[in-house]
Amino acid sequence: MEVSLKIENLSAYFGEKKILDSITFDIPSKAITAIVGPSGCGKSTFVRTINRMNDRFENFRTSGRIILDGEDVLSKNYPLESLRMRIGMVFQRPNPFPKSIYENVAFGLKIHGIKDKKTLDESVRSSLKAAAIYEQVKDNLSLNAYKLSGGQQQRLCIARALAVKPEVILLDEPTSAIDPIATKQIEDVLEKLSEDYTIVIVTHNIQQAARIADYIAFIYLGKLVEFGKAEEILTSPKEKLTNDYLTGVYS
Amino acid sequence: MEHSRLSNYENALDLLRIKLNEMFSSSLEAFKSSMESLENSDVDLAKEVINSDDKIDLLKREVEELVYEILGRFQPLASDLRRVIMAMKIAGDLERVADQAVNIAQVTEFLKGKKLIKPLIDIPKMAQIATDMMTKSMRAYFDEDVELAKQVWLVDDQVDDIDRLVADDIEEIIKKYPTDEVIKQSERIILVSRAIERIADHATNICEETVYMLLGKELFDLL
Numbered sequence: 001m002e003v004s005l006k007i008e009n010l011s012a013y014f015g016e017k018k019i020l021d022s023i024t025f026d027i028p029s030k031a032i033t034a035i036v037g038p039s040g041c042g043k044s045t046f047v048r049t050i051n052r053m054n055d056r057f058e059n060f061r062t063s064g065r066i067i068l069d070g071e072d073v074l075s076k077n078y079p080l081e082s083l084r085m086r087i088g089m090v091f092q093r094p095n096p097f098p099k100s101i102y103e104n105v106a107f108g109l110k111i112h113g114i115k116d117k118k119t120l121d122e123s124v125r126s127s128l129k130a131a132a133i134y135e136q137v138k139d140n141l142s143l144n145a146y147k148l149s150g151g152q153q154q155r156l157c158i159a160r161a162l163a164v165k166p167e168v169i170l171l172d173e174p175t176s177a178i179d180p181i182a183t184k185q186i187e188d189v190l191e192k193l194s195e196d197y198t199i200v201i202v203t204h205n206i207q208q209a210a211r212i213a214d215y216i217a218f219i220y221l222g223k224l225v226e227f228g229k230a231e232e233i234l235t236s237p238k239e240k241l242t243n244d245y246l247t248g249v250y251s
Numbered sequence: 252m253e254h255s256r257l258s259n260y261e262n263a264l265d266l267l268r269i270k271l272n273e274m275f276s277s278s279l280e281a282f283k284s285s286m287e288s289l290e291n292s293d294v295d296l297a298k299e300v301i302n303s304d305d306k307i308d309l310l311k312r313e314v315e316e317l318v319y320e321i322l323g324r325f326q327p328l329a330s331d332l333r334r335v336i337m338a339m340k341i342a343g344d345l346e347r348v349a350d351q352a353v354n355i356a357q358v359t360e361f362l363k364g365k366k367l368i369k370p371l372i373d374i375p376k377m378a379q380i381a382t383d384m385m386t387k388s389m390r391a392y393f394d395e396d397v398e399l400a401k402q403v404w405l406v407d408d409q410v411d412d413i414d415r416l417v418a419d420d421i422e423e424i425i426k427k428y429p430t431d432e433v434i435k436q437s438e439r440i441i442l443v444s445r446a447i448e449r450i451a452d453h454a455t456n457i458c459e460e461t462v463y464m465l466l467g468k469e470l471f472d473l474l
Binding site: 206207210233234235236237242243246247248 | 260326327328329330331332333466467468
């Protein structure tokens with residue numbers, strides 16, 4: 001198993017409150033790792049911490065390390081821009097910018113100073129293709145992204161994340177606001193993307209984890225209870241807490 | 252199916268247990284009756300065993316349909332998933348036990364009014380062990396008793412040994428008296444011996460399935 005991110009003794013706090021408690025595990029490269037657990041267990045905080053989305057909160061702090069390519073991305077010396085280039089993020093509700101489809105996808109590249117029209121065109125096209133939305137929008141790339149359906153918007157957000165060629169894509173409940181058909185399309189996209197990218201998806205929907213995850217991490221009360229291959233966690237988890245969660249003893 | 256929509260998961264599991272219990276009793280009964288019919292040359296009883304097979308096939312189908320519905324409706328995972336899948340496998344074992352009972356009952360019909368080439372000594376002994384294994388495997392399943400499951404699993408060798416002994420005996424008899432009648436009866440006796448050996452195998456399967464259901468581990472790895 002090739003490792004993409006090494007999570008080492010990661011704890012996270014909002015003020016005095018410990019949200020994540022000494023989490024240690026390796027996130028495998030080019031595979032889908034699902035982070036599951038009951039509401040409020042810290043799974044969203046976990047992925048947001050990987051991408052340092054919580055840095056803007058004054059009372060938020062972390063301890064431990066997240067190693068990407070030998071470097072601790074939590075270190076203050078690690079530049080946020082390159083972190084966000086290498087680790088993309090897709091949120092629960094589709095959040096396209098109030099701009100055209102084209103501008104949404106080209107946005108990240110432009111921020112990073114890429115101006116060449118041909119390069120931008122090519123990147124927009126390949127990103128939309130990888131997110132399986134190109135065929136639906138190719139004739140109207142100047143359409144305002146808000147005109148798209150929820151599922152299309154979410155795939156556009158995936159395309160936007162892909163455009164800057166990250167290694168890791170984090171998704172926080174990416175299908176909780178869309179219907180089953182659009183969910184299926186996004187799950188298909190993620191499976192395909194996992195051939196080239198490391199995917200970490202937070203989901204409260206255990207059936208979704210069952211459908212797409214290669215690996216599952218179960219978090220409870222801020223602690224990692226169990227991490228392993230999806231097929232093992234889903235059929236014969238080692239920890240009683242995991243079994244209780246999967247069988248609905250608590251939710 | 253006689254049941255209406257499954258209202259909740261617990262009810263569904265209860266229904267599964269009830270069906271399996273019915274299957275366990277019916278197939279064990281079929282096996283015991285088939286042996287009784289053989290030992291007492293009771294052709295009427297043999298016919299009853301043969302006729303009861305349809306009911307057991309139907310029960311197996313009901314268990315399967317129930318399992319499909321539970322999987323579709325509740326999408327169980329972890330120990331719940333193992334419980335449901337193992338119930339279906341156990342139903343398969345029980346249905347096969349009943350099939351073997353039919354094989355034995357058919358031998359009773361064949362042997363009707365014939366003088367036996369060999370008194371039935373080893374076979375009833377073997378059947379007694381297999382019956383005991385079946386009863387205990389059923390208890391291990393319903394009482395969720397891993398230790399009992401392990402015990403039953405270990406007894407299986409005894410049945411295999413007697414099965415081989417019977418085959419050796421029959422070989423000797425055929426060598427000594429190679430008549431048509433001896434060969435025909437020999438085939439049937441070996442068939443009975445093999446049927447009992449298979450039933451004991453199904454009992455060990457049920458024990459393995461019970462352990463996997465309870466622990467998510469292979470019984471063999473616990474020994």
